[in-house]
Amino acid sequence: MTGTCCAPTAERTAESSGTPAVPRGERSTRGQVRIPPGTFWMGDSHGDGYAADGERPVHEVRLSAHLIDAKAVTNAQFAAFVKATTYITDAERDGVSAVFHLAVDAAPADILQGAAGVPWWLAVRGADWRHPAGPRSDIADLQNHPVVHVSWRDAQAYCRWAGKRLPTEAEWEHAARGGLDRARYPWGDELGSGGRWRCNIWQGEFPRRNTLEDGYLTTAPVTAFQPNGHGLSNTVGNVWEWCQDAFRATEYAERAGEAPVVDPVAVEPTDVDDAQVSRVMRGGSYLCHDSYCNRYRVAARSSNTAESSSGNIGFRCANDET
Ligand SMILES: [Ca+2]
Ligand SMILES: [Ca+2]
Ligand SMILES: [Cu+2]
Numbered sequence: 001m002t003g004t005c006c007a008p009t010a011e012r013t014a015e016s017s018g019t020p021a022v023p024r025g026e027r028s029t030r031g032q033v034r035i036p037p038g039t040f041w042m043g044d045s046h047g048d049g050y051a052a053d054g055e056r057p058v059h060e061v062r063l064s065a066h067l068i069d070a071k072a073v074t075n076a077q078f079a080a081f082v083k084a085t086t087y088i089t090d091a092e093r094d095g096v097s098a099v100f101h102l103a104v105d106a107a108p109a110d111i112l113q114g115a116a117g118v119p120w121w122l123a124v125r126g127a128d129w130r131h132p133a134g135p136r137s138d139i140a141d142l143q144n145h146p147v148v149h150v151s152w153r154d155a156q157a158y159c160r161w162a163g164k165r166l167p168t169e170a171e172w173e174h175a176a177r178g179g180l181d182r183a184r185y186p187w188g189d190e191l192g193s194g195g196r197w198r199c200n201i202w203q204g205e206f207p208r209r210n211t212l213e214d215g216y217l218t219t220a221p222v223t224a225f226q227p228n229g230h231g232l233s234n235t236v237g238n239v240w241e242w243c244q245d246a247f248r249a250t251e252y253a254e255r256a257g258e259a260p261v262v263d264p265v266a267v268e269p270t271d272v273d274d275a276q277v278s279r280v281m282r283g284g285s286y287l288c289h290d291s292y293c294n295r296y297r298v299a300a301r302s303s304n305t306a307e308s309s310s311g312n313i314g315f316r317c318a319n320d321e322t
Pocket of ligand 1: 286
């Protein structure tokens with residue numbers, strides 16, 4: 001396990017290449033909202049981002065009409081998928097996933113190591129989507145919380161079964177903006193607080209003391225907090241959300257000059273199923289805090305390898321309009 005700021009990267013030992021064999025389900029738009037065709041300014045209009053993430057230059061993007069889930073995929077939904085397909089996630093196959101240190105619920109022998117540079121992440125044996133805090137935890141009381149410990153490859157498999165697909169990075173950002181032009185957050189430019197948090201991030205001193213002003217140390221139910229202008233809940237905060245795109249920090253710079261860019265998606269040219277390809281994650285998570293990671297903004301970008309999983313990465317689905 002090596003470290004990126006907000007979510008650790010797995011060094012999997014189990015064989016994990018190739019598309020998992022999951023039957024493709026009939027197209028479904030259940031739980032999805034329609035996003036009409038339109039253009040928007042993609043990227044960081046405020047200069048808030050980390051240069052290495054490539055949130056700039058801001059550029060105009062035109063999107064065709066599409067659909068996107070109003071909320072992240074829940075544990076209950078993922079359980080239905082696993083029941084129907086007997087799918088085994090990357091974390092289950094590997095036997096290990098990353099859990100935030102204050103959340104671990106495991107025997108000491110199952111706590112293997114901290115991640116280099118990010119000691120608040122612990123590799124925990126037996127941590128997986130059914131046991132989000134480790135082997136001693138379960139999801140009985142977390143049915144409507146976002147599924148976590150799912151890799152990009154696991155998310156792809158779910159989408160295939162559900163008759164859906166992952167959103168592109170551009171679709172995700174456009175939907176997360178909720179119709180607010182160039183705003184910082186899904187509700188406007190100010191984070192707000194004063195006892196009224198709009199999203200699930202970290203309050204207090206990261207990574208030891210969380211004052212829980214927003215109510216949650218780790219995940220919140222997928223419909224907690226007010227939805228944005230498009231009816232989407234918890235785009236920023238709660239859990240990172242996988243997108244379809246391969247991650248390239250230079251992506252936006254390469255788009256400059258085309259105006260507007262139409263339905264962009266960064267594809268990995270060699271092997272779309274490569275477990276090592278870095279895939280885009282959006283929205284930040286319950287661990288984000290301005291003091292070390294302000295990626296709970298709609299423009300913020302991050303990435304992880306397609307086989308990585310942790311207790312703060314989930315996903316929502318999208319669909320073409322037929
Ligand atoms: Ca929180
Ligand atoms: Ca989110
Ligand atoms: Cu963060």
